[in-house]
Amino acid sequence: MMVRLTRAQQQERTRATVLAAARTEFTERGYGAAKVDAIAERAELTRGAVYSNFPSKRALYLAVLLDMVEHGDTDGTERAVPPSPPPTLTEALRSFARSWLEQQPLAGGGPAFGTVQPRSLAGVLDEEPIRTAFGQVTRLEALLLALTLESLAPEQTRPARQVRRAELVLRLLDGPGASVDPALVFGDPFDVAEACAHLGALALADTWDPPHLPYIPPAQVCREPWAPPEHLRDLITGRPVGFDEDGVIVVLGSHRLDAAEESVRAAGDGDRVTVAVATADPAEIGRLVQLRISDFTRCLRRVFTPDTWPRLQLVLDDRGLLASAVGVPGADDTAEHAVRVRQGLLVARAHGQGAAHAAATVGRTTSDISHTAPDGAAP
Structure with a gap:
């Protein structure tokens, strides 16, 4: 039949x-x-x-790489997460580096530290839009690693920021453009892992004080109902995204991903921050973002326990579902929009550069937001 x-x-x-x-x-x-x-x-x-x-050879190539990552073809296995308590900073960086290097040849059956197979992005980043997106994704990876490292320290001694250390670690692991051309990989991988571990003891002056933040316009107070979209997946945990907590939702174009840290640093302790990555080119830039973050977070999950993962939801909003739900039509690769959510309502919104910081800052306390609707009607 x-x-x-x-x-x-x-x-x-x-x-x-x-x-x-x-x-x-x-x-x-x-x-x-x-x-x-x-x-x-x-x-x-x-x-x-x-x-x-x-739609293009590049889109097809990125889809192949993403399929390999998501179906576990990097090494075929998932290691168990490490036991509690969390490792020291030095031990964490050593384990992370080894996990990262083991995944270098994204092809089933390849040697642990072999050459390419199709992970190379050589020839793929030959146009400015996708090259810019690639640079922004690496900044986002550094933030995710930094937030994880920050969570390892005891609360009373926790450093304010670990982004510079994370950037150094990722630069060392990737080599001079190794993710673009595997021929540029150099050094024994075990030596590289040890070098990353030693970066844990390096004293770095790393403060969070961007000079433009005091000049950002405040967010606009509002009071609007909204309906969160369903079936969105968090790229960090792999689980469905939840909107049942108060917090901040930031819609960032693929060329504005470095603004994610502005929302994280400004948000209150109890806030849930959700970053939605928007793009006008889901087949190429969208797949590149998904590929890089999926590969990176897979490594993160193999090394760190869930309680140390960044308290951040990361969504690839390539169909614009979340952007539309919060009233941001047509978000593109240069977009930056943010809203604050409280008790199921949108209570503040901001647009343009600094929007992530503005929306996160305005609602850190209940008194920051008037309980009167903008048109003077009772809420």
Whole structure:
């Protein structure tokens, strides 16, 4: 008996066939030499069928890498999280570095510290928009690692900031552009891991005092109902995103991700911060963001216990669902919008540079926000 597939099922099957063919082509020939016509021939499909699922070779390549990361093809296993209590800063950096380096060759069956397989982004970052997004994602990775490192110290001695240390660690792990061209990787990986561990004892003056913050306009007070979108996934934990707590929601374009720290530092202790990454190019920039953060947080989860993970929800809002829900239509790669949520209502909103800081600052105490609606009506 022949089973008739729905249109969605057929499209999913075609997509899987294209991904499998593309993975073989990219592995054998590399990104630069691979041809879409050759991928179509391997998949026994037309060139048009390939492009109907992936708008460009770059989008297809990034989709292949993302598929490998999300299906565990980096090394095939997930290590158990370390036992409590949390490790020291030195031990944490050593473990993180080893985990990062073990994942370098994103191809099943590859040697632990081998060469490329298709993880290289050589040739992919050849245009300014995606290159800028790549730089911003690395800044976001440093923030996530820094927040985790900050949580390791006892509350009474916790340093104000660990971003500079995290940036140094990630720079050392990635080498001079290793994520772009694996030929630039150098040094014994165990030596690199030890060097990262020693960075834990390095004294760094790392304070949070951006000069532009005092000049940011205050957020606009409002009182608006909203309906949170469903089925969004937190890229840090891998779990569904929740909006049942008071806090701040920040919509940042892929070229403004460094503003995420402004919301984190300004938010109150009980606030939940949700950062939604927006892009006008979900097939390329959206997949790049998802690839980098998925790879990074997979490593983070293998080393650190959940109680030390950043208290931050990170969403790839490539369909604009969360942006639309908070009243931000058409968010693009340069966007910066933020709202404060309290008891299921939007009570403040801000737009433009500094919006993340403004919305987080205005609601740190109940008295910061008037309980009178903007039009003078009773709330």
